[in-house]
Amino acid sequence: MNAPVNPPAEIQFGIAWNWQYDMDFVLLLDQACHRAGLSSYLVNHHNLQEVTADAEHERIKFRWFLDRASDEDKNFLRLNELLHAHGTAFLNAHHHYLRANDKAEIHRELLAAGLHLPLTLILPPHDRQPSVDSKLIDALAKPFVVKPAKGCGGKGVMTGATRVEDVTCLRAKHRDQRFLIQQHIEPQMRGGRRAWFRVYHVCERVIPCWWDDRTHRYAEFTDGDAGLVNVAELERIIRVIAKASGLDFFSSEIALDQQGRYIVIDYVNTPCDMRLQSKHANGVPDAIVHQIVGILVGHVQKQIAGSPRLCYRRAHVNHHA
Ligand SMILES: Nc1ncnc2c1ncn2[C@@H]1O[C@H](COP(=O)(O)OP(=O)(O)O)[C@@H](O)[C@H]1O
Ligand SMILES: [Mg+2]
Structure with missing residues (x-):
């Protein structure tokens, strides 16, 4: 579909995306906007330049925006910055994203908030300090996990x-990054599954599910799981992470360790992988994807209804890249 000749003055929900596998999710969002009576506009590499120029000259405005592209493609950053400067409300404000995307940064905050995290040693970037004190590593329980602060x-x-050497080798590959050297967490088994969870936070709502750390397969919670999993504790943890990170839409990996503690392993994932399970074996259960779409669009709809603009001109068509 073609970009508009005369773009509408104001779009209610804009979505930037750049990953081919994001298309189903983005189209579901777009359709849900349509059903909710919200104008939507999709931005990808086909129309990025044009939309950025239109935003710069205020020929186009967005009330709300979801940026699922600039983390991967820096060409989208300019649009993100412009929209922030022009007062667009974001699902996941960029400054929150930047802070939460640094595992070393958010680790400290979650620790201060009292959450259980794997015992972790944070090392400075190789660029700043090339050598590692081997005594520090020798003192760790083996095996341990080595991860760059800004990986995903x-x-x-x-x-x-x-x-x-495992540590020095990885640090030398990602020289500008801090590293987390982490205690390895082996989850308990619950109901025949590894007690490893992916928990979504979507605009104050929490959706927990099983996520196998070995196969990467997701499974929805069922009523029967209530006796196996402390769902209230998963909810409490994710709300603490939401408060610390300031993010609206993200997921975290949480494992139940051998001592019965729910430990946060991967603190904040965003943008979340929203591939449908009906199309990808390791995708997200379709029902959860639909639920997330409903929550995001419902949130924007509610926010817009709660803050009408006097000079607001309703966009009358959906334009897609
Ligand atoms: N402390 C840990 N104990 C056990 N496994 C871990 C630990 N940290 C990471 N892993 C494994 O490595 C994977 C990737 O690490 P993660 O922290 O999730 O980084 P990323 O943000 O790149 O996904 C996890 O999904 C998990 O399978
Ligand atoms: Mg992860």
Whole structure:
């Protein structure tokens, strides 16, 4: 579909995306906006330049925006900055994203908030301090986990590390990053599954599910799981992370350890992978994707209804890249 010749003055919900596998989620959001009577506009690399120029000259305005692109593609950052400067409300404000995206930074905050985290040693970037005191590593229980502060999708993470060389080697590959050297957490088994969870926080709502750390397969909670999992504790933890991070929409990985403690392993994931399970074996259960879409669009709808603008001109069509 083509970009508009005369863009509407104001769009209620804009969504930037750049990952081909995000298309289903983005289209579901777009359709849900349509059903809710919200104008929506999708931005990807086809129309980014044009939308950025329109935003710069205030030919286009967005009331709300979800940026699922600038974390990966820096070309989207300019639009993000412009919209922030022009007063667009964001689901996941960029400054919160930047802070939460640094595992070393958020680790300290979650620790201060009293959450259980794996015992962790934070090392400075290789660029700042190339050598590691081997005594520090020798003192750790083996195996341990080595992860860069700004990785995602498991990139650069080594589980099963035992030697100081494992640490030096990884640090040398990601020289500008702090590193977390972490106690390895082995989850309990519950009802025949590894007690490892992915918990979503979506605009104050919490959606927990099973997520197998080995197969990466998700499974919805059922009523029967109430006796196996302390759902209230998962909720409490994710709300603490939401408060500390300031983010609206993210997921965390939480494991139930051998001592019966719910330990946060991966503190904040955003943008969340929203591939549908019906199309990808390790995708998110479709029902959860639909639920998240409903919550996001409902949130924007409610916020807009609660803060009408006097000179607001309703956009009358949906334009897609
Ligand atoms: N402390 C830990 N104990 C056991 N496994 C871990 C630990 N930290 C990470 N892992 C494993 O490594 C994977 C990637 O690490 P994670 O912290 O989730 O980084 P990323 O943000 O790149 O996803 C996790 O999904 C988990 O399987
Ligand atoms: Mg992870």
